[in-house]
Amino acid sequence: MTPGTFELLGFGPQGWGFLLLKAAGTTIAAAICGFFLGSLFGLLGAALKLSSLLAPRMIGQFYTTIFRGVPEILIVYLLFFGGSVAVTQVMNLGGFPGFYSLPVFVIGVIAIGLVSGAYQTEAYRSAFLRLNRGQIEAGAACGMPRHLLLRRIIAPQTLRFALPALGNIWQSVLKETSLLSVIGLTELLRQAGTAAGSTRQPLLFYGIAAILFLIIGRMTGAALGGLERHLAKPWSR
Structure with missing residues (x-):
């Protein structure tokens, strides 16, 4: 007897519900790790491109040009x-013969981080250029140390201006996790493909994958939107 739709999506012996939710968790984990790794690359890239020296600016420009211009799937490969x-x-060379490779999750996170970092570089750079230089000069004139100036004036306002662009980059990162199926990572799209092939119900499982992507995107987008509205409020102190 052929299992019904609810049985296929359930958590019973013939259901794929648990595996789909587990794959969705892998998708979220890869997206979060890749995005935050990209934040580190983005901050470094923005610092290089904002440098007064030519060599760091050229390095930063090379980074953003390469990873924004090459297809993401090629970076993964x-x-x-x-x-x-x-x-x-x-x-x-260290005396350990044989073949070694990194876990596919680590490779995927690094790939996503490098690509998203190139876009985050421009987001942070543009946000920094929007800062009110008068506030920075006033803080320096009051004898505020550089680290305190960064923590109290530069970083909060840079994040505030960059957040709308970062929200768009996050949505792209979330969708880019589907590319990691080509290297064997069992994320949401790969698990949906496995279920579709096993049950011969491609429309059902790819549709469920699309719905889960939409739900994750809407929920995280709402969280980022709330943070953006919070940072847009005038400081009470």
């Missing part, structure tokens, strides 16, 4: 195959 070769060579 390059890291997947090239990373395995690099790790194997390093281990062999």
Whole structure:
């Protein structure tokens, strides 16, 4: 007897519900890790592009040009195959023969981080250029140390101005996790494909995957929107 729709989506012996939710969790984890790794790359890239020296600016421009211009899936493939070769060579030189590779989750996070970092670079750079220089100069004139100036004036306002762009980048990162299925990571799209092939119900499972992506995107987008509204309020102190 062929299982019904609710049975296929349930948590019973023939249901795929648990596996789909687990894959959705992997998607969220990869997106969060990749986004925050991209934030580190983005801050570093923005610092390089805002430097008064030519060499750092050229490095920052090279980074953003490469990772914004090359297709994301190609970055994933390059890291997947090239990373395995690099790790194997390093281990062999260290006296450990054989073949070595990084976990696909780590490779996926690094790929997403590099690509999103290139876009976050421009978001942070543009936000920094919007800062009121008078506030920075006033803080410096009052004898405020550089780290305190960064923490109290530069960082909060830069984040406030960058947040709308970061929200759009987050949505792109969330969708880019589906590319990691090509290297074997069991995220939402790959698990939906496995279920569709096993049950011959592609419309059902790909539709469920689309709905889950929409739900995750809407929920996280609402959270970022709330943070944006909170930071837009005038300070009470």
